[in-house]
Amino acid sequence: MSIVVTGATGQLGRLTVEALLRRGGPAADIVATGRDTAGIKDLADRGVVTRRADFADPDSLAAAFAGAEKLLLISASIPVDERLAHHCRAIDAALTAGVSLIAYTSMTRADTARTILAGTHRATEEYLRERDAHAVVLRNSWYLENYTDQLPLALQHGTFLGAAGGGRVSAATRADYAEAAAVVLTTEGHTGAFYELGGDQAFTLAELAATASAATGTPIAYSDLPAGAFTQALTGAGVPPELARILADSDLGLGRGELFTDTGDLRRLIGRPTTTLADALAAALR
Template sequence: MSIVVTGASGQLGGLTVEALLARGVPASQIVATSRDIARIKDFADRGVVVRRADFAEPDTLAAAFEGADKLLLVSTTTVDERVANHRRAVDAAVAAGVSLVAYTSMSHAATATTVLAATHRATEEYLRERAVPAVMLRNSWYLENYTAQLPLILAGGAVAGAAGRGRISAATRADYAEAAAVVLTTDGHAGEVYELGGDEAFTLADLAAAISAATGKRITYTDLPAGELARVLAGAGLPAELAHVLVDADLGMARGELFTDSGDLRRLIGRPTTPPADAIADALR
């Protein structure tokens, strides 16, 4: 019996495979899946079982999930296709007889009002409808969503957003991946809903101040109306649909929908989460 990790060519999925290996799971008991197995050749070279899985092709899922005991269902990225893709994956997990599906959901998915939250809520509901033993890993934002923008932020001297004074419990992908690995390798998680986020919540103004402190350059936070932020993002080359999703997420942040003080992430990984200042310093190296 094995642990299957979907989306292993992506950042969160790949880090989860690494976390499973670090926890001592034999490589032969880990199945890493991707639409393009060439992108996960490095795992195959290390003895991890590699299988092709495309959520739009149910036949690939049946083969990829064969013999699975536990499954990490990493949410897909294309928002308008996400729910249908996830339903096919859940159906395949049921057919494979998995004992647990760990699903990477989003903070407060049951009540949050963003476009992203709606897709996660629909997936959670489908898991319950199919009566799959499942655990919801409701991840807040990734710190990398901001550290990846550091060159642009430093060039422009500002963090731009529409989150107002909303607090964000962002954590690193590595911390979320470690939590997923813990859930996949220990017992007692079926039926649980974990609200996962970093220990140090911050506003975007706080983020700007932290970047200033790390770089010695004055960085400010510019809070924009939603429409203006959408135009800024479009002007930076983002597709209109993605710009809409990101602006919508910022408005959710303003409502507190990406804040949690549950402590679930810290408890799962058994240590404090990575501080934002450390993530910024790492990205600047």
């Protein structure tokens, strides 16, 4: 059985390859792809097949997906107005290659959420249906790393910034989402499923700040800003304008409950409780 993972040069893709290896299948049955395979040479050294796959280059996709039985299509981290076209090319290439299952990493509540990112995910899910693809949709909530990576700045300035109000986010670690993807790719019975994936313990950004304060012994507050002011704060910190706009828009969605899920799907797939915010913060501090 050949399993192809797109975006293996990125964090979620690499973690999924590692999770597949831990599940005991032959390394030679895993195909790790990326635009620049130099970044995954270490995987090749461990017996994983590595191939170039560029969503903008259909010929590279045809070669990368050749002989694959299952595909993990990790949503593209590119300009948002290009994402759908790239996803459609990958889906077309997978179906032409005869892939029997496409697992797509979408976003919580993608069918109803009003954020910019959710729109691209919803359109991709619709394209999978239009193409009558055998698919499973992994609707991931936010990464805990989105917050733990901010910890140095929060400690420096004594605050987390956001525009989420009192909304609750069901964030989980990339490793938990990767493990769920590996389970779906190596077990049966998932075709047609829509999994709403998130951490067991949802939290507000005020609770994030309180938990970070307890973990560090340093007072950290949450400062809730209007979306425009949050966008300006992000760009002032060096975040590219388009990304700043998307992050502020996503916080508004968080405030509307669009990154919250209590299905327990992630816990059931990985067979254990999800990583807690407190544990993720402790790991980041280490």
